[in-house]
Each structure stands twice: as C-alpha cells, then as structure tokens.
Amino acid sequence: MHAFQYHRPTSSKEAIGLAGQKAEGRYLAGGQSLVQAMKLRLSSPSDLIDLGTIKELAGVKVSGSAVEIGAMTRHAEVAASAEVKRAIPSLAAMAGMIGDRQVRHMGTIGGSLANNDPAADYPAAVLALNATVTTNKRKIGADQYFKGLYETALEPSELITAVSFQVPKRGAYMKFKNPASRFALVGVFVADFGSGNVRVGVTGAGPSAFRQTEMEKALSAKFAPEAVAAIKVKPDGLNNDLHASPEYRAHLITVMCKRAVEQALK
Amino acid sequence: MTTSLIGARVPRKEDYRFLTGAGQYTDDVALAGQTYAAFVRSPHAHANIRRVSTDKAKRAPGVIAVYTGADLAAAKVGGLPCGWLITDVKGQPMKEPPYPVLAQGKVRHVGERVAVVVAESAAQARDAAELVEVDYQPLPAVASAAKARSSGAIHEIAPDNVCYVWALGDKSAVDAAFAKAAHVTKLEFVNNRLIPNAIEPRAVNAVYSRADDSTTLYVASQNPHVERLLMTAFVLGLPENKVRVVAPDVGGGFGSKIYLYAEDVACTWAARQLARPVKWTADRSEAFLSDAHGRDHLTVAELALDKDGKFLAMRVRTTANLGAYLSTFASCIPTILYATLLAGQYTTPVIYCEVTAVFTNTTPVDAYRGAGRPEATYVVERLVETAAREMKVEPAELRRKNFIRQFPYQTPVALCYDTGNYEATLEAAMKIADVAGFKDRREQSLRRGKLRGLGYACYIEACGIAPSNVAGSLGARAGLYEAGEVRVHPTGTVTVFTGSHAHGQGHETTFAQVVADRLGLGMEQVDIVHGDTSKILFGMGTYGSRSIAVGGTAIVKALDKVIAKGKKIAAHLLEASEGDIEYDKGVFKVAGTDKKKTFGEVAFAAYVPHNYPLDKLEPGLNENAFYDPTNFTFPAGSYVCEVEVDRETGATQIVGFTAVDDFGRVINPMIVEGQVHGGLAQGIGQALTEGCAYDDTGQLITGSLADYCIPRANDLPLFKLDMRETPCTHNPLGVKGCGEAGAIGAPAAVMNAITDALGVKDVPMPATAQNVWRAMHRA
Structure with missing residues (x-):
C-alpha cells in the first residue's frame, strides 16, 4: 500500500467538498474492494475520504411502494433489517449472501454500486427492482446507471446518497458462486410487480449487470419456472475466464432464473 | 502412571500457545537495528535482462542497500543446489542448470528475483523496489509440460527442456504381458498442479554478529539443519560452526518449507554485508509466485x-x-x-x-x-x-x-x-x-x-x-536418519531435543507421550525442543510422514540408553547387581524384592554423585542417539x-x-x-x-x-x-x-x-x- 491522506468528514457536504479538492482522492465506502486493490498497489489514491461516520448516509426507510437504503448502510444491516425483510424479503436475502460475514459488516450498498464490479450482487437487484440511485446531484434510473465494466453514470466526485427499490409482488435472487472468490459466477434476480410486469437482472455473466429481456417477456406472460426453462441464452459477449466459459455462463443464466422463479413462488 | 500414554487422546501441549496468540513465528522476531528486504520480481515468464538500474531506488527514503545478480556474482555467491541426483535411462546424470539467487542476465519464470532492496522499514523497501528499473527483452515462454519439448530452450544445458528421462521396471516383460492380456484399461490424465498455501507465509530474519563472526538465520523452515547444511556448504561457503538456523513456531508447511529458497540466502548474505538484521516476510501474492508448487x-x-x-x-x-x-x-x-x-x-x-x-x-x-x-x-x-x-x-x-x-x-x-x-x-x-x-x-x-x-x-x-544407504544408492545427496537427545535434569524432569520439526503436527505432545510412557513420568515432566541448530545435535527435519517413525525412534533409542545407565546407577545405590535391576513405571527395582529407587532419585545421584560409582561411570544422565531406518x-x-x-x-x-x-x-x-x-x-x-x-x-x-x-x-x-x-x-x-x-x-x-x-x-x-x-x- 502506498501512503495516502486519510479524511473523516462528518457530513456529505464536507465529503463532497474534499473530493472536489483532491483530484486523486477516493471515497471510502466500506473499502471491501478498494482497500484490497490498494494493498496490492493496483490503486494508489492520494486521499481517502471515509464516509463511514456520516450518519445521514446510513439507514433504511420504507414508504409505501419503495424501500430506500442509505448509501452507507452495511450489507449485514440490510440482511437483518425487519423492515426490508417485510417489504422485499428477496433483497434482504440477497444482502445476506454477499461475501462473507466480515465483508457484510463493512461493505455498503453505495460502495458496491459505485464500484460496479461485474460480479457484485447489488447490481442485479437494482435492475430487477427498478431502483433509483440518488446522488448529491440527481436521481439516476436503474436502466441508465450501469455503463460497462466498472463503469457507471457517476461523474467524478459525485456521491451516491441513497438507493430506492420498488417493492415487487414477489421476487428472488439465485446465485451460482465462483468457488474461489464466492462472487457471483452468475446471479439472477427475478422480480414480479404484477400485471405482467416482470424484471430480470443478471450479474456475473457479462462485463456489467444487465436485464434479460427474453426471460422478462416469457415470465410476464406466465410467471412459472417452465416459462424460462427452455430459453437458450446466447453466449456472445458473456464473460470468459478460468471459472466459466461464455457457454457455461449462458446455461447458468437459464438455470438460475428458473430456480429464482421457483423460489419466488414458494 | 497406571495407564499407558500410548494410544491416549492427550490434549495438545501446544494448544494454549497457539490458540491464545502466544506463538513466536519468524515475523515476530524483532531485533535491534532491524531492516527489511523487498524483492524486485520478474513480471515476465521468460526474458533476457538487458540492464538493471538501481540509482533511483538507492536514493529513495530509508534505503540502505540495493543488490542485484551482479553483486552476488561478484561476491561469488553460489546457486541453489539440488539434493537428489537422478541418473537417466542412458546412465547420464540429469541436467542441472544453475539456479541463481538473483537473476543472472535472464529470468525464467514470473516472480523470479531480480534485485533486493534493504530499507529501514518494510514499506520503504517496497516503495523503493518499484523504482528499480529493469530493461527486459521478452522471450517466448512455455508453461505446460506437454509443450515443453517443442519450445525454445530455457537453459543452455537442456536444449530440448528435458532434465532427464528415467525409467523403472522391466519393459520387455511388461510389453510381453500386455500382448497376452484379456483386457487392457487405458487412461490419460493430468495430475493438476497445486499451490501449497501454508497459513504462515515464508519468512526470514537474518542477523550477523561482528563479535564472533557468526550468523543467525530465523526462518520458517521444516528442517533447519538441512537449510544450514545447504546454505553453508553449497551456497555461501560459510563455516557451519558459525551459522545458526532457528525455525521457531512455523505455521504449516506441507512440503513448501523444506527447501532452501533464494530469499533465505539473499537476506543472510545482505545481513552480513550490512551487519544489521534483515527481515523478509512474503505476502500471499509472493507466496503464490515463489513457494514451490506441487504435482503437475x-x-x-x-x-x-x-x-x-x-x-x-x-x-x-x-x-x-x-x-x-x-x-x-x-x-x-x-x-x-x-x-x-x-x-x-x-x-x-x-x-x-x-x-x-x-x-x-x-x-x-x-x-x-x-x-x-x-x-x-x-x-x-x-x-x-x-x-x-x-x-x-x-x-x-x-x-x-x-x-x-x-x-x-x-x-x-x-x-x-x-x-x-x-x-x-x-x-x-x-x-x-x-x-x-x-x-x-x-x-x-x-x-x-x-x-x-x-x-x-x-x-x-x-x-x-x-534408509540412508538405499536413498544414497538412488541418488540422495544427504542421509535420511534422525537424531534425538534426552537430557535428564537433576530433579528427574526431562528435556528432549529432536531433529524432527513440528509446524502444526503436535510433536510436542506426541513425542512427550512416548517419552513419558517409556520413562513412567507425567506429561508435565517432559518437554520437547526442536527447531534450533544451536540446541539440537543434528536433524534431517520433517517431511514424508517421517517424524514419529524416524525421529520418534531416535528418541526411543536415547531413552533406552538413559534407562540402561539408570540401571547401573540404581544397582550401585541398591547394592545389587545390574542384571537384577528392573525398570518399570518410573521406578528401578531389584527383581523379586521391595528395594527400589525412583527415576528422580537416580537422576539426582547422577548429578550429585556423592554415593556413585565414579571409577566406572561418568556422572550426569544425558544420552543421544541417531537412528537410520532399515x-x-x-x-x-x-x-x-x-x-x-x-x-x-x-x-x-x-x-x-x-x-x-x-x-x-x-x-x-x-x-x-x-x-x-x-x-x-x-x-x-x-x-x-x-x-x-x-x-x-x-x-x-x-x-x-x-x-x-x-x-x-x-x-x-x-x-x-x-x-x-x-x-x-x-x-x-x-x-x-x-x-x-x-x-x-x-x-x-x-x-x-x-x-x-x-x-x-x-x-x-x-x-x-x-x-x-x-x-x-x-x-
């Protein structure tokens, strides 16, 4: 790890102000990816602006048809939140599947979404649950947020403050884990909003999370496992690595989607 | 003792130390004037080195020295030796290319060491290592065994990349048997390459004493005496009596800590140049690149x-x-x-x-x-x-x-x-x-x-x-016996020194059970010491599931000598003939009588020999043995x-x-x-x-x-x-x-x-x- 300056602002305003001054600075939002990259000397920010003690950025609010989660809410808090469990149980369950116990007590939803790791879990939920990402500047719709491998719609120093998920009628997340890292090799989040409105978010399979529209259409017509079981996903453009070929990932999308629907119907 | 300790589930003596964080590993050894090493490693699998420039690194904060392959060559530091000579099917010795401590004009795998930086802190050493400039000319590389023979030469000595072709068994008899077989089963497979991953990464801390021209090396090793022998006799040319190798608590090895590694040699050599202790502890990434792999x-x-x-x-x-x-x-x-x-x-x-x-x-x-x-x-x-x-x-x-x-x-x-x-x-x-x-x-x-x-x-x-003679006939360049010493203290407690090394196996408990059982003592009266060439008479270390069979037997041989001498002392004290003395459960007895002396009494007599056959027997009760299996x-x-x-x-x-x-x-x-x-x-x-x-x-x-x-x-x-x-x-x-x-x-x-x-x-x-x-x- 290279030397850096550490800052601990107490408000978002102070944090954003610092980020504006430090061109090579980075927000620290749990640090479960950034600190590892710094230890490996793959990332060397001049300044770390730790958001961990900014109270206004953490917490869960449920209002009617939406669940709003503060950017600095830890995965473990989402997983254990009675309000989230009541409103969107599949979202709480998904948060409980992220990383391991240690990661879940440090990692945050804002950090995960700002980083946009291709195998992170939250992006699948954001897409499936048609979430809105709120920043200090604007509101970004789920379909406009993810731009590519580790790329998002965020501008330099723009800060995610909260993420608001729409409450579905039913939903589920199924994750086939990379055996080594336990990230999603393929993760599929299925959300049924009723009246033929089903959204399917896929993570781990491509350079960035995406919606599987063919499956959405099939499930909108009939929300049942057999509706997707025979869909053959094209492997073109899917990730290829030691752990899974594009063909295997394509196959797993169908299997995980089918199982997510089964789970949602339970 | 009433029941045998052999076969007993005795809780481990080591557990308190290891489970409460009281272990003392190589990285825990902190010495006055401590410095830290960082290695510059090749990012290429195969490349010629045109030039290594250390100027910037030498000027970096906290840097004490930067050494390259040229420095080691000038100092005539040898390459790392191989401990086993295989003779090929044609009766020729295997190809043994030089294995330099720091690269000499060429690198042959990713992670090979090109230079070492020594600085006042580990962070400064790492920062400076990034400033060493190496001009590589990449060469085609080969990673798979299947393609090795058809690829460019990695070593001059082995143009087809073959180290040896070796065979065992009667080929013509086998071919004849296959010719008349009713069924033949054939399989072709890869036995996959593995990376060991001991929980404690490799670590070294080397220190030179100007006072007596001696060198001490703390190292995460499975066999400190072998490390010292290889390092002194084959690489650095130092007198063995001036080098002490200590392998303190070691957090797992699985084989990967048997070997003499280049980092060990480089730190030891640098410590002697600088007359300051030099420490290096691998991070997990370095372990993946530089710990010996297995299988393949x-x-x-x-x-x-x-x-x-x-x-x-x-x-x-x-x-x-x-x-x-x-x-x-x-x-x-x-x-x-x-x-x-x-x-x-x-x-x-x-x-x-x-x-x-x-x-x-x-x-x-x-x-x-x-x-x-x-x-x-x-x-x-x-x-x-x-x-x-x-x-x-x-x-x-x-x-x-x-x-x-x-x-x-x-x-x-x-x-x-x-x-x-x-x-x-x-x-x-x-x-x-x-x-x-x-x-x-x-x-x-x-x-x-x-x-x-x-x-x-x-x-x-x-x-x-x-068996050393069998191993020797097959090409081993070392013996494969083990040594043990039983030191009985005047009060009858016992310290046992073994050439076996424990890095998670629980020898301090198992070996103590053997000793306590044979001598009829309590577990608390026996301590097992290992891992220090200045304490242990000699040792070949731990690998190949050999510790209890070879190291344990050496201890038993030494125990038998202790009991034999104890009988002589007891015979004198009990005014009986040596042949009538029996030893059982910590007591020397005259057979068929109630005349007896405890182990402690005999030990005390050996160290305070006022009533003792000094004309026939040396005082003291301390025996050692070497055991070479048959x-x-x-x-x-x-x-x-x-x-x-x-x-x-x-x-x-x-x-x-x-x-x-x-x-x-x-x-x-x-x-x-x-x-x-x-x-x-x-x-x-x-x-x-x-x-x-x-x-x-x-x-x-x-x-x-x-x-x-x-x-x-x-x-x-x-x-x-x-x-x-x-x-x-x-x-x-x-x-x-x-x-x-x-x-x-x-x-x-x-x-x-x-x-x-x-x-x-x-x-x-x-x-x-x-x-x-x-x-x-x-x-």
Whole structure:
C-alpha cells in the first residue's frame, strides 16, 4: 500500500467538498474492494475520504411502494433489517449472501454500486427492482446507471446518497458462486410487480449487470419456472475466464432464473 | 502412571500457545537495528535482462542497500543446489542448470528475483523496489509440460527442456504381458498442479554478529539443519560452526518449507554485508509466485488384466513439469517417490514406468503433501476402478482378487512391504460407508434430480523416509536418519531435543507421550525442543510422514540408553547387581524384592554423585542417539467417497467420506485424526477445487485466493474415520506415519465417485462445476 491522506468528514457536504479538492482522492465506502486493490498497489489514491461516520448516509426507510437504503448502510444491516425483510424479503436475502460475514459488516450498498464490479450482487437487484440511485446531484434510473465494466453514470466526485427499490409482488435472487472468490459466477434476480410486469437482472455473466429481456417477456406472460426453462441464452459477449466459459455462463443464466422463479413462488 | 500414554487422546501441549496468540513465528522476531528486504520480481515468464538500474531506488527514503545478480556474482555467491541426483535411462546424470539467487542476465519464470532492496522499514523497501528499473527483452515462454519439448530452450544445458528421462521396471516383460492380456484399461490424465498455501507465509530474519563472526538465520523452515547444511556448504561457503538456523513456531508447511529458497540466502548474505538484521516476510501474492508448487504430471497409464481380472502388468508414461529450476528435492519426487509406489496394494507382477521431467517457465515444482505418492495412487486407483467398470466386476471385488496377502512382499518396483492388512481396512470402510445401502441412496438422489456416485481408493504410501544407504544408492545427496537427545535434569524432569520439526503436527505432545510412557513420568515432566541448530545435535527435519517413525525412534533409542545407565546407577545405590535391576513405571527395582529407587532419585545421584560409582561411570544422565531406518514404513488404507452431482449445474457435493487407515501403532488418536482431516481436505481440494493455471505466456492466472480455490469447511462433509493397527515390524514403536495419507488417498476416491455418478470414463481435476458440466455434455 502506498501512503495516502486519510479524511473523516462528518457530513456529505464536507465529503463532497474534499473530493472536489483532491483530484486523486477516493471515497471510502466500506473499502471491501478498494482497500484490497490498494494493498496490492493496483490503486494508489492520494486521499481517502471515509464516509463511514456520516450518519445521514446510513439507514433504511420504507414508504409505501419503495424501500430506500442509505448509501452507507452495511450489507449485514440490510440482511437483518425487519423492515426490508417485510417489504422485499428477496433483497434482504440477497444482502445476506454477499461475501462473507466480515465483508457484510463493512461493505455498503453505495460502495458496491459505485464500484460496479461485474460480479457484485447489488447490481442485479437494482435492475430487477427498478431502483433509483440518488446522488448529491440527481436521481439516476436503474436502466441508465450501469455503463460497462466498472463503469457507471457517476461523474467524478459525485456521491451516491441513497438507493430506492420498488417493492415487487414477489421476487428472488439465485446465485451460482465462483468457488474461489464466492462472487457471483452468475446471479439472477427475478422480480414480479404484477400485471405482467416482470424484471430480470443478471450479474456475473457479462462485463456489467444487465436485464434479460427474453426471460422478462416469457415470465410476464406466465410467471412459472417452465416459462424460462427452455430459453437458450446466447453466449456472445458473456464473460470468459478460468471459472466459466461464455457457454457455461449462458446455461447458468437459464438455470438460475428458473430456480429464482421457483423460489419466488414458494 | 497406571495407564499407558500410548494410544491416549492427550490434549495438545501446544494448544494454549497457539490458540491464545502466544506463538513466536519468524515475523515476530524483532531485533535491534532491524531492516527489511523487498524483492524486485520478474513480471515476465521468460526474458533476457538487458540492464538493471538501481540509482533511483538507492536514493529513495530509508534505503540502505540495493543488490542485484551482479553483486552476488561478484561476491561469488553460489546457486541453489539440488539434493537428489537422478541418473537417466542412458546412465547420464540429469541436467542441472544453475539456479541463481538473483537473476543472472535472464529470468525464467514470473516472480523470479531480480534485485533486493534493504530499507529501514518494510514499506520503504517496497516503495523503493518499484523504482528499480529493469530493461527486459521478452522471450517466448512455455508453461505446460506437454509443450515443453517443442519450445525454445530455457537453459543452455537442456536444449530440448528435458532434465532427464528415467525409467523403472522391466519393459520387455511388461510389453510381453500386455500382448497376452484379456483386457487392457487405458487412461490419460493430468495430475493438476497445486499451490501449497501454508497459513504462515515464508519468512526470514537474518542477523550477523561482528563479535564472533557468526550468523543467525530465523526462518520458517521444516528442517533447519538441512537449510544450514545447504546454505553453508553449497551456497555461501560459510563455516557451519558459525551459522545458526532457528525455525521457531512455523505455521504449516506441507512440503513448501523444506527447501532452501533464494530469499533465505539473499537476506543472510545482505545481513552480513550490512551487519544489521534483515527481515523478509512474503505476502500471499509472493507466496503464490515463489513457494514451490506441487504435482503437475501428464500421464498415460495402462493396466493389463487376464480374463479373471488378475492384474498382469502396468505400463505408465509420465511427463513431469519441474518448473523453471530444480528446487531442492524436485528431481526425486516424480521418480523415486512416484514410480516405486505403482504396485499399490496389489500383486501386479511386472510394472514399467518411464518419466520425462521437463523445464518450463513456471514456478519450480517440488514435494507437496504426499509428494509423488498421491500421483502414483491416482494412477493405480483410477486404473483399477475403471478396469472393474469395464469388466463389469464390483470394484471392491477386483481389488480383493489382487490384494497382496503375504508379507514381507517384494514389489516389482524396488520396495519391499514389511506388513499390511488391506482386506481389514477395505472391509471396515465398506461397512462404515454402508456400501450395501448405496443403491437405495442412488435412487433417492435421482428422484431429487441428483446423480449419485461411489468411489474407492485403496492407497499405500512409503513413509518413514528413509534408509540412508538405499536413498544414497538412488541418488540422495544427504542421509535420511534422525537424531534425538534426552537430557535428564537433576530433579528427574526431562528435556528432549529432536531433529524432527513440528509446524502444526503436535510433536510436542506426541513425542512427550512416548517419552513419558517409556520413562513412567507425567506429561508435565517432559518437554520437547526442536527447531534450533544451536540446541539440537543434528536433524534431517520433517517431511514424508517421517517424524514419529524416524525421529520418534531416535528418541526411543536415547531413552533406552538413559534407562540402561539408570540401571547401573540404581544397582550401585541398591547394592545389587545390574542384571537384577528392573525398570518399570518410573521406578528401578531389584527383581523379586521391595528395594527400589525412583527415576528422580537416580537422576539426582547422577548429578550429585556423592554415593556413585565414579571409577566406572561418568556422572550426569544425558544420552543421544541417531537412528537410520532399515526400511520404509508402509501406511495404507481404504477410502470410500460418495458424491451427489447437480445435473443442471454440474456442482458436486461430497455427501459421504469414509477413511479407514492403518498407520501401525497410534500414539495419539486425536492428533492422528486431525492429520487425516487436514490431508483429506487437501486431497479433496485437489479433486474438486484446486488447480494452478498459467496462460500460454506463462502468467499465473490463479495468483490469489480469489481465483485459486482452497476448500472451505462447508465444502467438506463430516468425515467418518476409523483405524486398523498392523504394527510396523522394524521400528520399536511399531509406527508408520500419518501426515500425508489423506492427501494421497482422497483424490482418486473422489474422482472415482464422480465418474461413477456421471457414467463417464474420466473428468479432469479439479472437478469444478464447469468441468463436470462439460463432462456430462460430452457423454
């Protein structure tokens, strides 16, 4: 790890102000990816602006048809939140599947979404649950947020403050884990909003999370496992690595989607 | 003492220290004036070095010195030696290319050391290491054993990248047997390369004393005396009496800490230049790149059978990947520790094995838990199981038909088994695993959409390494005895010094049980000391499941000398003749009388010799012994693995694993079970999750735990263990060794179960979900 300056602002305003001054600075939002990259000397920010003690950025609010989660809410808090469990149980369950116990007590939803790791879990939920990402500047719709491998719609120093998920009628997340890292090799989040409105978010399979529209259409017509079981996903453009070929990932999308629907119907 | 300590589940003496963080590891050793080293490592698998510029690094904050290969060459520091000479099929010695401590004009694998920076802090050393400028001219690289011979030369001395072609067995007899076989089973597979990953990374702290021109090296090592011998005699040319090597608490080794590594030499040499202590501790990334790897065989194996299923012959051709350089014992692993085990538990009358060992642009490969024997067991047990399926015979029945039942048994591949009872472990394993109920379980699984399979592995290993004269005739450049010393204190407590080294095995408990049992003392009266060349008279260290069989026996020999001298002293004190003195449970008695002296009284008399036969006997009670075994020991066992495969994803779960081992006499069953658990975890890791991968340019793809998958607890079933005891016939404890068994037997059992579930001939290891899915879709 290279030397850096550490800052601990107490408000978002102070944090954003610092980020504006430090061109090579980075927000620290749990640090479960950034600190590892710094230890490996793959990332060397001049300044770390730790958001961990900014109270206004953490917490869960449920209002009617939406669940709003503060950017600095830890995965473990989402997983254990009675309000989230009541409103969107599949979202709480998904948060409980992220990383391991240690990661879940440090990692945050804002950090995960700002980083946009291709195998992170939250992006699948954001897409499936048609979430809105709120920043200090604007509101970004789920379909406009993810731009590519580790790329998002965020501008330099723009800060995610909260993420608001729409409450579905039913939903589920199924994750086939990379055996080594336990990230999603393929993760599929299925959300049924009723009246033929089903959204399917896929993570781990491509350079960035995406919606599987063919499956959405099939499930909108009939929300049942057999509706997707025979869909053959094209492997073109899917990730290829030691752990899974594009063909295997394509196959797993169908299997995980089918199982997510089964789970949602339970 | 009323009950024997042999076979008792004595809680580990080490537990308090290790479980409360009181262990003292090499990195914990902090010395006055401490400095820190960081290595500049090659990012290329194969490249010429045009120029190394250290100017910027030398000017960086806190930097004390920067050394390159040129500095070491100027100081005439030698290369790292190989401890085993293999003679090839033509009677020629293997190719032994120089193995420089710091690269000399060329790098041959990613992670090879090019320069070392010494600074006031570890962070400063790392920062400065990034400022060393190396001008590389990349060369084509080769990582796979299969392509090594057709690739450009890595070393001048070996233009075809072949280190040796070696063979064992009667080729013409084997070919003749195959010609008349009723059935031939043939398999071709890769025994996957593994990366050891001890929990404590390698570490060194070297210090030079100007006061007496001595050097002390603290190092995470499995064999401090061997490290000192190699370093002084072959590399640095220092007098052995001026070098002390201490291997303090060591957090696991699995073989990877046997070897003399370049970092050890570089830090020791730098400490002498600077007259300041130099410390280096690997981070996990460096460990992946620089700790010796294991396995990596490409094998074609054939088994010839007659119409009744009797084995007629076995023929094996293996290409072994040695990596870029010859690590300390690299050459003997795919030969002496491999081909000699191909008889397994069976009476196969003739066996021929040919091994081509090649250099590649990869991290050197050497012994890793099992070392050659897992590879041999994999060959034998995959062949036997496949043959049974092809001939439609129950796999257990085919094994029984071919078991060795008469001992001693001379195999056609040099080894002579002293004893064994293979039927006993197989029968027990089948019963515990409920093989009879498997068909029902398979149907239940099918109803849940899962494929269920069952596989066996009946392994044998050669442990208690090794009779020195036999090893010497096969090319060993060292002896393989062990030394022990029993120091009885005046008050009757005992300190025992052993050349064996514990790095997680619990020797301080097991060896103390042996001592306390033999002397009739309490466990608290006995301490075991290991790991310091200034305390231990000599030692060959710990590997090859040799500690209790060889190190333990050396201690027993020394104990017997203590008791013999004690009898002389007791005879004097009791005014009896020496021949009438009996020793039992801590008391010297005159046979048939109530006249006695306790062990403590005799010890006191030896150190306060006021009433003592000084004219005939030296005072004091301190004995040592060296023990050189007359044969290997042959632990064996039967494993039964049961798996369930998810038909949709290929994900495999081990739903049952039974291991029945015969380790001879067991001293502490709790510790032995722990060793089996660990070995099984690593064996299952090889079968299911672990596979070191390089790309075609020689870059390590599995360079971290995010890509290299070590099994976690939830990947493993609750193991069902049992033991059968057929005591070793040639050591006084009747022990055989238990450290490697699990890693030796497990891979074949798991893969036999998976291939059974899928109904396919082979699935490559590791059987990841993707590999299994592919195999299902090929079938």
